[in-house]
Amino acid sequence: MLPAFYQSCSDMLRKWEKMVCTEGYCELDVWPYLVDLTRDVISRSAFGSSFKEGKRIFQLLEDQLVLTIKLIQTVYIPGWRFLPTKTNREMKMKHRDIKESLREMIKRREKAIKAGEESNEDLLDILVESNIREMEAKNMGMSIEDVIEECKLFYFAGQETTSVLLVWTMVLLARYPDWQSKTREEVLHVLGDSKPDADGLNRLKVVTMILYEVLRLYPPVVELGRSVPKEIKLGNLLLPAGAEVSVPILQIHHDKDLWGDDAREFKPERFAEGVSKATKSQVTFLPFGWGPRICIGQNFAMMEAKMAMAMILQRFWFELSPSYAHSPYSRATLRPQHGAQIVLHKLGSN
Numbered sequence: 001m002l003p004a005f006y007q008s009c010s011d012m013l014r015k016w017e018k019m020v021c022t023e024g025y026c027e028l029d030v031w032p033y034l035v036d037l038t039r040d041v042i043s044r045s046a047f048g049s050s051f052k053e054g055k056r057i058f059q060l061l062e063d064q065l066v067l068t069i070k071l072i073q074t075v076y077i078p079g080w081r082f083l084p085t086k087t088n089r090e091m092k093m094k095h096r097d098i099k100e101s102l103r104e105m106i107k108r109r110e111k112a113i114k115a116g117e118e119s120n121e122d123l124l125d126i127l128v129e130s131n132i133r134e135m136e137a138k139n140m141g142m143s144i145e146d147v148i149e150e151c152k153l154f155y156f157a158g159q160e161t162t163s164v165l166l167v168w169t170m171v172l173l174a175r176y177p178d179w180q181s182k183t184r185e186e187v188l189h190v191l192g193d194s195k196p197d198a199d200g201l202n203r204l205k206v207v208t209m210i211l212y213e214v215l216r217l218y219p220p221v222v223e224l225g226r227s228v229p230k231e232i233k234l235g236n237l238l239l240p241a242g243a244e245v246s247v248p249i250l251q252i253h254h255d256k257d258l259w260g261d262d263a264r265e266f267k268p269e270r271f272a273e274g275v276s277k278a279t280k281s282q283v284t285f286l287p288f289g290w291g292p293r294i295c296i297g298q299n300f301a302m303m304e305a306k307m308a309m310a311m312i313l314q315r316f317w318f319e320l321s322p323s324y325a326h327s328p329y330s331r332a333t334l335r336p337q338h339g340a341q342i343v344l345h346k347l348g349s350n
């Protein structure tokens with residue numbers, strides 16, 4: 001996955017470098033760039049060589065989500081979704097487009113795999129390969145609908161969450177210049193100005209501390225929902241079957257009883273000796289969830305974030321713009337409501 005991370009980060013940073021090249025600095029809202037970056041990464045990782053086509057499919061999925069939210073926000077009338085309204089027709093057209101494009105891609109991949117061509121090692125190849133094996137062994141496998149659902153899950157679970165982590169990391173490093181310098185020192189010490197590799201990224205201890213502290217203060221997913229299928233005793237609580245339980249990640253991460261009086265402060269040093277020391281081995285840090293449904297993309301996200309931050313710090317120093325208004329708000333994830341206006345300076349300029 002590292003080449004995908006590197007390629008996408010380079011594409012974004014090339015744009016930033018162009019913007020700062022005349023004056024040595026520029027002001028920009030980094031949020032849309034970071035959203036684009038993580039979208040690019042997930043498209044490359046899921047669709048590999050068919051990256052451009054994959055990106056178009058993800059755009060269609062995004063459009064569908066916007067239309068779905070629009071439908072949810074209107075008055076519910078039973079049977080309405082079957083009427084040929086403009087929104088319903090648009091939804092259908094997009095669904096058909098996604099299905100046809102994926103069907104074409106899958107067919108091409110199946111043909112290539114059966115002809116013994118080398119795997120792209122992307123999500124689509126893994127799905128198609130395992131499907132071929134299932135079909136051969138049990139004569140049953142995934143339908144196009146199943147593949148669409150898997151692609152949707154990866155896209156929505158893996159894209160916005162990571163851009164949220166990156167945007168709050170930039171905001172906090174801009175707000176705490178000492179930590180920004182410390183982090184850059186480490187990056188330059190470990191990686192110099194060369195291309196980050198897996199070994200180098202794994203040695204970035206301060207960057208990891210920063211990312212954990214950002215995930216604690218601004219967890220991209222603020223709460224988890226769970227249904228209780230059958231009655232269960234949980235400590236002193238008796239939860240009846242059918243109950244809906246919410247795990248308030250944001251509140252747990254900000255709880256003074258669990259984290260101390262400085263729970264609301266940005267103190268990356270609390271993670272200096274890892275997560276278990278910081279949490280005294282209790283389940284109090286759960287940005288990626290916990291238990292059997294824990295995020296399967298957590299290592300992917302951490303490596304992607306390390307690559308992006310290392311490459312940004314190798315090239316720029318940055319501060320918050322006076323036009324930045326701090327307003328985290330939760331809309332599926334914990335986003336910056338008014339964007340993240342940052343003044344970027346080319347490293348070496350004042």
Ligand code: HEM
Nearest residue numbers: 157158161162165220221288289290293294295296297301
């Ligand atoms: C900072 C980034 C990320 C955060 C904070 C995050 C957080 C989470 C959380 C809280 C869950 C729910 C766990 C639960 O229900 O207990 C989850 C599930 C999941 N995540 Fe992530 N995630 C991130 C990045 C990613 C990435 C990059 C991918 C894919 C490449 C990914 C794929 C998934 C999938 C497939 C699930 C569903 C797992 C299941 O239901 O078994 N996530 N994630």
